[in-house]
Amino acid sequence: xxxxxxxxxxxxxxxxxxxxxxxxxxxxxxxxxxxxxxxxxxxxxxxxxxxxxxxxxxxxxxxxxxxxxxxxxxxxxxxxxxxxxxxxxxxxxxxxxxxxxxxxxxxxxxxxxxxxxxxxxxxxxxxxxxxxxxxxxxxxxxxxxxxxxxxxxxxxxxxxxxxxxxxxxxxxxxxxxxxxxxxxxxxxxxxxxxxxxxxxxxxxxxxxxxxxxxxxxxxxxxxxxxxxxxxxxxxxx
Ligand code: 5GP
Numbered sequence: 001x002x003x004x005x006x007x008x009x010x011x012x013x014x015x016x017x018x019x020x021x022x023x024x025x026x027x028x029x030x031x032x033x034x035x036x037x038x039x040x041x042x043x044x045x046x047x048x049x050x051x052x053x054x055x056x057x058x059x060x061x062x063x064x065x066x067x068x069x070x071x072x073x074x075x076x077x078x079x080x081x082x083x084x085x086x087x088x089x090x091x092x093x094x095x096x097x098x099x100x101x102x103x104x105x106x107x108x109x110x111x112x113x114x115x116x117x118x119x120x121x122x123x124x125x126x127x128x129x130x131x132x133x134x135x136x137x138x139x140x141x142x143x144x145x146x147x148x149x150x151x152x153x154x155x156x157x158x159x160x161x162x163x164x165x166x167x168x169x170x171x172x173x174x175x176x177x178x179x180x181x182x183x184x185x186x187x188x189x190x191x192x193x194x195x196x197x198x199x200x201x202x203x204x205x206x207x208x209x210x211x212x213x214x215x216x217x218x219x220x221x222x223x224x225x226x227x228x229x230x231x232x233x234x235x236x237x
Pocket of ligand 1: 100102176177178197198199200
């Protein structure tokens with residue numbers, strides 16, 4: 001008898017289901033969109049499909065360049081099969097240009113371009129508003145080891161080199177992004193997703209935001225902007 005697919009977690013924009021393989025999960029990209037730790041919510045028609053395709057392209061692109069990820073294959077317009085990871089409860093953010101929470105937190109000017117990308121850890125906790133944390137918090141509370149911290153910093157910056165180049169040659173600027181990692185057979189793999197929901201992308205010519213800031217700031221054309229980025233990158237949607 002085949003085992004039924006069970007919902008194991010429901011995030012703000014994706015749901016995870018079991019599969020017949022205990023090491024694999026089915027990731028479903030929904031149209032639901034949220035910002036400000038879930039305080040602003042809306043369903044945007046077609047976003048699930050764009051994000052599923054976008055993520056598949058980026059994960060394959062990174063795998064080809066030596067970044068190991070949880071992505072196995074896409075299953076349908078809105079679903080992918082991924083390795084089941086034991087996720088670390090931290091978010092890794094890399095910034096090439098100062099904006100967003102960095103400017104709010106530190107009162108620094110928007111638009112400063114960093115010579116060296118800036119790296120930050122945040123704790124994944126909506127109730128606390130995903131607070132900024134440092135390496136010491138991660139080891140002290142057992143959220144990760146020193147080796148895992150070093151790995152996450154190094155990999156996230158490596159991802160920045162590959163993706164900044166990709167975006168740049170398609171007339172786009174990768175301003176900043178968030179990634180997450182999880183344990184799989186004694187090593188860390190890139191997990192979760194890489195989509196315009198979790199990064200900032202600006203048009204190099206006009207400076208226009210083509211990412212979730214359009215939703216956060218009520219600029220409209222959210223899914224259309226994600227599609228523009230996808231088409232510029234040559235993603236088939
Ligand atoms: P900021 O700290 O400026 O709000 O975000 C920095 C970058 O990380 C942005 O590209 C933002 O989209 C992404 N990011 C930060 N926190 C989250 C989160 O909880 N969920 C998602 N999807 N992206 C996040």
